Amino acid sequence: MIAEFxxxxxxxxKEKKTFSLISTKDKELSESNTFETEKNLRFLRTxxxxxxxxSGKSNFFNALIFFMQFSVFSGPRKQAKDTIDTEPFILSKxxxxxxxxxxxxxxxxxxxxxxxxxxxxSVDKKQVISEYLYAVINIREVMLFKRSLQEIEHSTYFKExxxxxxxxxxxxxxxxxxxxxxxxxxxxxxxxxxxxxxxSGLYEPFFSDNExxxxxxxxxxxxxxKNADLQIxxxxxxxxxxxxxxxxxxFTTHFKNKLxxxxxxxxxxxxxxxxxxxxxxxxxxDETVESAGTKKLxxxxxxxIESLENGxxxxxxxxxxMLHPLIIENIIKLFNSPMTNPKNAQLVISCHSVNIxxxxxxxxxxxxxxxxxxxxxxxxxSLVEYKEPVRKDSSYNKNYLQGKYGAIPYIDNILLQSGFxx
Numbered sequence: 510m511i512a513e514f515x516x517x518x519x520x521x522x523k524e525k526k527t528f529s530l531i532s533t534k535d536k537e538l539s540e541s542n543t544f545e546t547e548k549n550l551r552f553l554r555t556x557x558x559x560x561x562x563x564s565g566k567s568n569f570f571n572a573l574i575f576f577m578q579f580s581v582f583s584g585p586r587k588q589a590k591d592t593i594d595t596e597p598f599i600l601s602k603x604x605x606x607x608x609x610x611x612x613x614x615x616x617x618x619x620x621x622x623x624x625x626x627x628x629x630x631s632v633d634k635k636q637v638i639s640e641y642l643y644a645v646i647n648i649r650e651v652m653l654f655k656r657s658l659q660e661i662e663h664s665t666y667f668k669e670x671x672x673x674x675x676x677x678x679x680x681x682x683x684x685x686x687x688x689x690x691x692x693x694x695x696x697x698x699x700x701x702x703x704x705x706x707x708x709s710g711l712y713e714p715f716f717s718d719n720e721x722x723x724x725x726x727x728x729x730x731x732x733x734x735k736n737a738d739l740q741i742x743x744x745x746x747x748x749x750x751x752x753x754x755x756x757x758x759x760f761t762t763h764f765k766n767k768l769x770x771x772x773x774x775x776x777x778x779x780x781x782x783x784x785x786x787x788x789x790x791x792x793x794x795d796e797t798v799e800s801a802g803t804k805k806l807x808x809x810x811x812x813x814i815e816s817l818e819n820g821x822x823x824x825x826x827x828x829x830x831m832l833h834p835l836i837i838e839n840i841i842k843l844f845n846s847p848m849t850n851p852k853n854a855q856l857v858i859s860c861h862s863v864n865i866x867x868x869x870x871x872x873x874x875x876x877x878x879x880x881x882x883x884x885x886x887x888x889x890x891s892l893v894e895y896k897e898p899v900r901k902d903s904s905y906n907k908n909y910l911q912g913k914y915g916a917i918p919y920i921d922n923i924l925l926q927s928g929f930x931x
Contacts, residue, residue: 510553510855511705511822512614513627519575519609520568523598523886528569530556530855533893538901542845542872546616547623548645553875555844558859559866559909560879561918565887566859569879570707570826571685576611577702578680579632584677584685593632593680593899597635598883608633617701618820626698628684630656642667642698655693656683703903704821706812710830712804726814732808737836739803742791743779778803802831813840828858838865845870863906873899911921 510530517525532543532551543551560566575595583593598604612629627650646666653667659679663670667693695926723759727744736742740890777793796804809825816823829837837860843849844856858881859889866876873893878910880888892899895914899905908914 510546510548510616510618510820510853511615512552512625513612514573514576514614515552515575515610515612516569516572516595517610518607519572519611520596521565521598521881521885521887522568522572522889523601523604525610525883526887526889527859528877528889529874529891530557530857535874535893538872538874538893542875544847552853553855553872554840554850554853555856555871556858556875556877557841557865557871558857558879559861559863560859560916564881564916565889566879567709567711568887569889570800570859572611572710573824574707576613577705577707578629579630580682580684581699581702582685583681583757587678587681589678589680591623592634592681593636595632595634597633598886606633608638615701617697619697621815628698630682637682639684639907640683642684643759644694652757654683667692667694669693704819705824706816706821707824708809708812708826710825710827710832726811730807730810733814734807737806737839739806741778741782741803741807742781743793744807745779745793746774746776748774752796776807778807780785787842789920794832800831802833805831806836809840813843816854817843817850818855822855822857825856825858827860829860829862834862834864837862838842838870841865841870862907866906866909868901868903868905871905873905876905878914880916 512531513527513529515525515527516522532538532540532553540551542554544552546555547698558566558569566639579593595609597607597609608631609627610631612627614625614627616623616625625645627643628641630722636658637656638647638658640654642653643650643652644653644666651666652662652664654661654670659677661670661674661677661683663674665689669687670852672690673683673687673695675690676690677683684695684698688699700824731741731743761799776796778792778799779793780798781788782792783791812823815821840858843874844854865871874891875907876892878890878892880890892905892914899908899914
């Protein structure tokens with residue numbers, strides 16, 4: 510489970526900002542949307558990030574993606590001369606040449622109990638500036654390893670570090686290198702990071718491997734779609750020649766001949782087929798004629814099911830794109846409920862759907878906002894942290910649209926300056 514994620518000097522995040530899934534101790538807040546760990550910590554099951562367009566919401570998810578990918582893949586994938594694809598805040602002369610920093614606090618649950626870790630690093634385009642890993646052992650936090658450039662120190666709790674030091678490069682994480690040499694702790698952490706789903710509602714989903722990779726989930730996916738009232742009775746994939754999907758004027762005949770044996774997969778959706786009022790079978794429709802919302806929910810379904818069944822975190826940017834508000838609300842309820850989420854999976858989304866910003870669905874510490882300051886830097890804060898106390902029984906969505914919490918566009922000013930009010 511994820512406790513906190515901190516980012517500094519990455520894209521629109523100039524100053525250090527921390528997103529937390531640790532529930533507050535405010536006794537006025539309902540505990541129904543939280544769960545407790547063996548370490549007597551309470552965590553949030555869900556959180557929603559709001560903000561106007563270009564406020565930095567997607568940059569939060571991009572920061573998380575960069576952190577996870579660099580943590581996991583920099584060791585096996587980076588070559589000695591490869592640069593690091595970090596993106597510092599470029600609207601400030603001081604920050605554009607400074608390193609980007611990231612940290613995550615998380616808990617890995619195993620058969621013999623839970624372990625809380627704190628892992629982070631700072632990087633620039635050329636090298637890892639610093640890196641560290643700490644763990645809570647016997648109630649206190651101890652250092653497993655810490656790194657300053659190529660100087661690495663590791664404790665007796667992290668014996669695998671001795672092997673990793675022999676092959677770590679300046680442009681990859683020590684954690685990923687230790688996992689490459691089969692270190693127990695580093696491998697567990699890398700495998701945990703790989704299980705975290707980070708998705709975006711802005712991109713067209715690709716379904717071709719869905720049936721082959723997740724055949725055991727087919728019945729569950731179809732039940733999920735049925736409950737969402739999509740009228741999908743079945744689905745299947747089929748292979749078609751790749752050449753059929755390429756317009757005649759795109760490639761030369763010679764190039765197309767080279768692709769003559771290549772194939773691609775597409776998904777077909779099954780619908781009930783009727784003779785009058787009597788169902789007499791199924792008719793499959795190509796994905797190109799299905800609605801964008803149907804395809805989007807189908808894409809999400811396998812990840813939602815996996816997350817709930819395995820208790821793994823899930824992050825989705827622009828979650829409400831192409832989805833009905835009631836579907837969004839009910840998916841959040843799936844994660845909020847201990848009945849449907851017994852393994853304590855966590856769901857973090859960004860969206861603009863204010864219908865779910867209510868005290869009947871979300872606690873104040875589950876509602877977050879992104880807002881840019883006059884320098885173009887993103888601020889990140891929760892409703893419970895807002896500078897003016899917010900009552901538990903407040904109309905969150907109404908107050909938000911009235912600008913009481915910030916993080917909204919100033920439409921009136923735009924209209925006045927554009928002359929549209931005339």
